[in-house]
Amino acid sequence: MTHTLNSRDACLAADAQDELRHTRNEFQLPEGVLYFDGNSLGALPKAAIARSNDIVTEEWGNELIRSWNTNQWFERPKLIGEKVADLVGGGEGNTVVTDTTSANLFKVLAASLRIQNEDAADRRVIIAERDAFPTDLYIIHGLNDLIGNNYELKLIDAPEELEGVLTDHVAAVVLSHINYRTGYLWNLNEVSKLVQQRGAHIIWDLCHSIGAVEIDLSSAGADFAVGCTYKYLNSGPGAPAMLWVNPKHQDRFIQPLSGWWGHARPFDMSTTYEPAEGIGRYLSSTQPIISLSLVEIGVDITRKADMSKLREKSLALTDLFIELVESRLSHHPLTLITPKDHAIRGSHVSFKHPEGFAVMQALIAEGVIGDYREPEVLRFGVTPLYIGYADVWDAVETLRRVLDEELWRKPEFQIRGAVT
Numbered sequence: 435m436t437h438t439l440n441s442r443d444a445c446l447a448a449d450a451q452d453e454l455r456h457t458r459n460e461f462q463l464p465e466g467v468l469y470f471d472g473n474s475l476g477a478l479p480k481a482a483i484a485r486s487n488d489i490v491t492e493e494w495g496n497e498l499i500r501s502w503n504t505n506q507w508f509e510r511p512k513l514i515g516e517k518v519a520d521l522v523g524g525g526e527g528n529t530v531v532t533d534t535t536s537a538n539l540f541k542v543l544a545a546s547l548r549i550q551n552e553d554a555a556d557r558r559v560i561i562a563e564r565d566a567f568p569t570d571l572y573i574i575h576g577l578n579d580l581i582g583n584n585y586e587l588k589l590i591d592a593p594e595e596l597e598g599v600l601t602d603h604v605a606a607v608v609l610s611h612i613n614y615r616t617g618y619l620w621n622l623n624e625v626s627k628l629v630q631q632r633g634a635h636i637i638w639d640l641c642h643s644i645g646a647v648e649i650d651l652s653s654a655g656a657d658f659a660v661g662c663t664y665k666y667l668n669s670g671p672g673a674p675a676m677l678w679v680n681p682k683h684q685d686r687f688i689q690p691l692s693g694w695w696g697h698a699r700p701f702d703m704s705t706t707y708e709p710a711e712g713i714g715r716y717l718s719s720t721q722p723i724i725s726l727s728l729v730e731i732g733v734d735i736t737r738k739a740d741m742s743k744l745r746e747k748s749l750a751l752t753d754l755f756i757e758l759v760e761s762r763l764s765h766h767p768l769t770l771i772t773p774k775d776h777a778i779r780g781s782h783v784s785f786k787h788p789e790g791f792a793v794m795q796a797l798i799a800e801g802v803i804g805d806y807r808e809p810e811v812l813r814f815g816v817t818p819l820y821i822g823y824a825d826v827w828d829a830v831e832t833l834r835r836v837l838d839e840e841l842w843r844k845p846e847f848q849i850r851g852a853v854t
């Protein structure tokens with residue numbers, strides 16, 4: 435943005451000129467709520483309501499088991515995978531939507547290590563970030579444990595450390611394209627190329643970037659990618675995740691969750707496993723068809739909106755959020771931990787506050803839903819599909835009121851639920 439929007443009226447004027455303003459009508463958001471948590475659970479697309487009713491009553495209720503063929507249930511992980519591929523530069527035949535991000539990371543990391551073991555058996559180091567979303571680290575540990583702890587996990591603490599640790603012993607590098615806490619954005623193209631020049635594989639976790647920033651896995655020549663669809667893609671709680679494999683790797687290895695859906699001919703009911711050609715072998719088992727089908731709704735809205743326009747608006751909104759906090763809330767102990775540089779910023783903004791947890795509970799009670807992440811982090815996801823400039827203004831004003839009036843001091847805001 436070239437100039438600060440320094441009044442609510444200026445924000446309303448920016449909304450009136452916003453080309454993407456109409457996309458908020460595609461979502462059903464509750465009255466009186468400003469939703470800044472779309473990076474954790476995306477909002478409900480109106481079309482998903484009718485579609486889920488259709489899947490349940492028509493495809494399941496009337497068509498029953500015939501739907502596996504007549505409604506292409508069996509093909510759906512691949513059909514929807516092709517649509518997701520549009521958003522990540524996936525190319526054709528390289529993407530499926532299936533299982534969860536954690537399970538998919540297990541599959542692709544196992545594939546990567548097996549391929550490396552054949553090509554360069556002395557590569558025994560896996561690199562990840564200490565600040566990675568913890569499930570990624572748990573999965574790496576779990577897999578390593580299963581295969582006899584043959585690998586050393588090396589954790590880096592800052593992006594600048596990556597280049598120095600890429601020795602001849604590195605097999606794979608697992609990175610979150612956008613950090614879930616700070617919003618730091620890696621340069622996917624450059625880092626993919628750097629890692630590969632050093633002979634390692636790059637595995638991207640796209641959970642916080644798919645649907646938020648432009649991604650081109652094919653031109654980056656990445657090796658593997660996994661990512662959630664229930665965040666910026668608005669596919670619904672626990673909706674299946676995406677999995678992408680560079681075509682050069684697809685047929686080299688049988689991923690270890692070798693269930694019948696990845697078989698070349700599952701209905702042969704053969705006693706021996708024969709993997710399907712290509713990306714199909716990354717499927718494991720019968721899919722949650724209802725949930726899977728809704729992924730298409732969220733993905734279609736994003737495809738229609740155009741990723742470059744979404745990115746432009748996302749940066750304008752996160753700029754505005756940061757500027758308003760800095761100009762209007764400077765008397766409070768809020769510390770920005772999100773990069774200001776556009777080149778390394780994703781689509782959420784995070785601030786530390788010593789009473790972060792209670793502040794977020796008070797904000798939620800006032801109708802601004804963001805979330806809290808340890809330690810002390812207030813996190814605000816900015817989804818340009820349904821957030822406008824005046825929403826950002828109102829959210830920051832509510833934060834100001836919560837802090838100025840110390841609303842967070844109420845005892846009920848100190849109690850933690852199972853999910854924060």
Ligand SMILES: *Cc1c(COP(=O)(O)O)cnc(C)c1O
Pocket residue numbers: 534535536537567569570610614639641642662675
């Ligand atoms: C949200 C998120 C996950 C979640 O994984 P699930 O298997 O869907 O629970 C994984 N990685 C990152 C980076 C995330 O942000």
